[in-house]
Amino acid sequence: MTPADPIIDADLDAYVDGELDVSRRIEVESYLSEHPDMAAKVMADLSLRGELRLALATEAVAGGAQTREAARRLERGLASGRVFQSLQRIAAVGVLVTAGWVAHTSFGAFSATEVSASVPPPEFVDDAVAAFRTSAIRSEVASQPKATGYNPEEMRAATAIVMPTLPADWKVADAEIYPSAFGPSIEVSVDAKGKRLSLFAVRPGSFAVAKVAHVALDGVQASYWQIGEVAYALVADPNVNNLDGEAERLSRTLY
Numbered sequence: 001m002t003p004a005d006p007i008i009d010a011d012l013d014a015y016v017d018g019e020l021d022v023s024r025r026i027e028v029e030s031y032l033s034e035h036p037d038m039a040a041k042v043m044a045d046l047s048l049r050g051e052l053r054l055a056l057a058t059e060a061v062a063g064g065a066q067t068r069e070a071a072r073r074l075e076r077g078l079a080s081g082r083v084f085q086s087l088q089r090i091a092a093v094g095v096l097v098t099a100g101w102v103a104h105t106s107f108g109a110f111s112a113t114e115v116s117a118s119v120p121p122p123e124f125v126d127d128a129v130a131a132f133r134t135s136a137i138r139s140e141v142a143s144q145p146k147a148t149g150y151n152p153e154e155m156r157a158a159t160a161i162v163m164p165t166l167p168a169d170w171k172v173a174d175a176e177i178y179p180s181a182f183g184p185s186i187e188v189s190v191d192a193k194g195k196r197l198s199l200f201a202v203r204p205g206s207f208a209v210a211k212v213a214h215v216a217l218d219g220v221q222a223s224y225w226q227i228g229e230v231a232y233a234l235v236a237d238p239n240v241n242n243l244d245g246e247a248e249r250l251s252r253t254l255y
Contacts, residue, residue, distance in 0.1 A: 123181060124233065128187075128198070129235055131185065132200070135187055138176075139174065155175070155177065155186050158184070160203065164250035170197075173196075182204050182205055185202035197246070201231070202230070209228070219238065
């Protein structure tokens, strides 16, 4: 049977949503019987829609109202067109599995924390912490000369590491080139209005543009980021406030 009006994507979306009247539904089904490739896509959408509705009806899904609302948004999103069909299917499965079934069966009631909700920090953060501790020891040994004559251009020439511009009210207490797992690194100890901070930079061997992230480990805290081939970390004791804000300020000087 040839329908009076051609079958378009909107008709297929409405068919999946159950929004067609009987006569138009019959026309769509006749069209699908003659176009097996399109029929397979529609059946996949119908299957996903059924899974979503089952999830919405199941009270045991972990995540409660938030998870169900996410599923509803994904369900409604199926009607937006077939260009993103595969992405919608992946997103729907990811949300339901990650936020719901896996969390419920494996972890019970899930409460996100800084440690459990984030991936482990990059390896260069460990080197930054080690440099921070080494500099703290150096600062207490009177016989160890402190390199207060900090020259970022000279260090750049030696290491190919571009350093951020330090705020005018920061005073350099020491500046050293340390070995690391990735080659030479730079560590600059500063007095920032009475707060002792350590700015660490290294070339980790990969290219990335990563925003400032925060981690607390081994009795210290670090805000770290990467711009191009150079990674940076600002390390301080746990009692220092707004470390991320200071790191953001430093990162902006690199653009």
